[in-house]
Amino acid sequence: MMKIVGIAAILALTATIAGAQGEDEDFLKFQQEQAAALQGYVERAEEEFNAYIEADRKAFAAFKEEVEKVWGDYVGSSRKDWVEYGDGLGSRSKVDFEAGTATVEVVVNGDVETAQENLQQAVADLVSDKGKSSDYSVALPDGEVEEPKPLSAKPVLEGQVATEDGQVVDADNAESFAQEVVAEAKVESKKVVGKDGKERIKVAVTFPLVPDHLRKRAEGYRELVAEYANRFELDPKLVFAVMHTESHFNPKARSHIPAYGLMQLVPTSGGREAYRYVYKKDEVLPAGYFFVPAQNIELGCGYLKYLRRRIFGKLDNDQKALYCMVAAYNTGAGNVSRAFTGKKAIRGAIPEIDKMGADEIYVHLEGNLPYEETRHYLKKVVERMALY
Incomplete structure (x- = not known):
């Protein structure tokens, strides 16, 4: 590091x-x-x-x-989409954790029948896939190589896929589920030309996750959330609501900023500040660090604690601070200050904030935060706390 x-x-x-x-x-x-x-x-x-x-x-x-070269286009992971490419790049899957759908595609040089056979195998593979933190290796400046690591000790979709009769799909019935999906779902087939100039056949199928897929993913992080929420004196409901809003519990979440992982930490800002607060060391961490769930949740909780104590520590009650913390997690403390004083210096804003009641602060932030995204973010996090 x-x-x-x-x-x-x-x-x-x-x-x-x-x-x-x-x-x-x-x-x-x-x-x-x-x-x-x-x-x-x-x-x-x-x-x-x-x-x-x-x-x-x-x-x-x-x-x-x-x-x-193979597909003619590129599809990558986002905050809500988990994307994996198979060995040899002949298959790829995209799971939309917001919509609750999984799409599996394969390309072949042969005929449609071969493509469908490969598609069936790719569907079965997805059900048991533990994912990778990255699709490629990165040579670090210190001479080390950052290799992709598993996203999870268990399949990422564990408990989130079911057969038509409601049976949970696991390693034992993944093959039969894949046969069922390819046989009964609408399979799309078309010719594609890769950037290598070769024509291939692409087939794709989309199937739904179980209705409560979001809850099942959240449940997989319950022990980690309990541990770090307790350590940093946070309400677990807040931690879950932030994770839900940031990534829909997508362990491979990444944004253009770039922010990484479940709680979408930026290495040069929130991630760095959190690491300094938690470990008393100033380090700029590589992306791979944030794709380890325990490390991401630890620093995400650490950053929330930092905001509560170091930035909004003089506010006289936790509910007032919570609204400011949530907004600052998304947009930075300076923009929270701007909502109250028009200036970025938070020290001058604290007395103005503290004059208001908690409900007044919430309404004021919703109406005066500089960016619409943050106004929506605050509302989503506060409302989603009730889900957990």
Whole structure:
């Protein structure tokens, strides 16, 4: 992992010596040297992360190019969509965790019959798929290689797919379920031309997840949510509602920002601040770190706790703070401040916020947050807390 080494130690040492020695010439020189060293650490960490982003961009571009050679287009994971490509790129699946549907596609050089046989196998494979944190490897700036890791110890869709008669699909009946889906569902078939110039046959089938798929995914994270909500003194309902709104419990969620994982943390902002708050170290973490559910939930909860204590700690009750925390989780504390004072400095906004009751704060945020997305986000999270 990329890190800024020794910042806490440097600052502590500087403060100690300052108290003991005062503003003499030697100490001023020492301060200047330490400030330069600190700035060097910060710049080096940012350079390393930028190098990582560039390495990831190149690896992604190479993978995307290979996909397009075969398929003619590229489909990738998003906040709500979990996408996996099969070995050899001959199959791909997309599960829409918001809509509750799974689409499986295969391409072949042969005939439709061969394609349908492959499709049947791909459907069976999806049911037992544990997923991958990434579709490609990334060479890190420190010489290590970030390899894809399983998203889960269990199949990602465990308990979320059922036969027509209501039986849960697992490893024992996955093959028969796949036969049923391909035989009875509407299978679409068409010719596609890859960017390699070759014509192939593509077949695809879409089938629904069980009606309560969202609850079943949430249940899989209950122990982790309980652990970290307790550790950081948070309401588990809040943690679940944030996860629901950020990713629909998609373990491979990623956005264009980029934000990663269940609680959609940005490595250079919320993820970095959370890691610094939790571990007292300043580190910029690679994307793969956030695709480990325990690590993502830990830092997501840590960031919520940071917002409550460090940013909104002077608010006189938790309900007032909750509304501000939720909005800040999405848009940053500066934009919450702007909603009340027109300025980004949160210190000046706290007295204005504290004059209001909790309900007044909620209404004010809904009407005055700078971005419509955040206004909707606040409403969704607050309403979804009641589901858990």
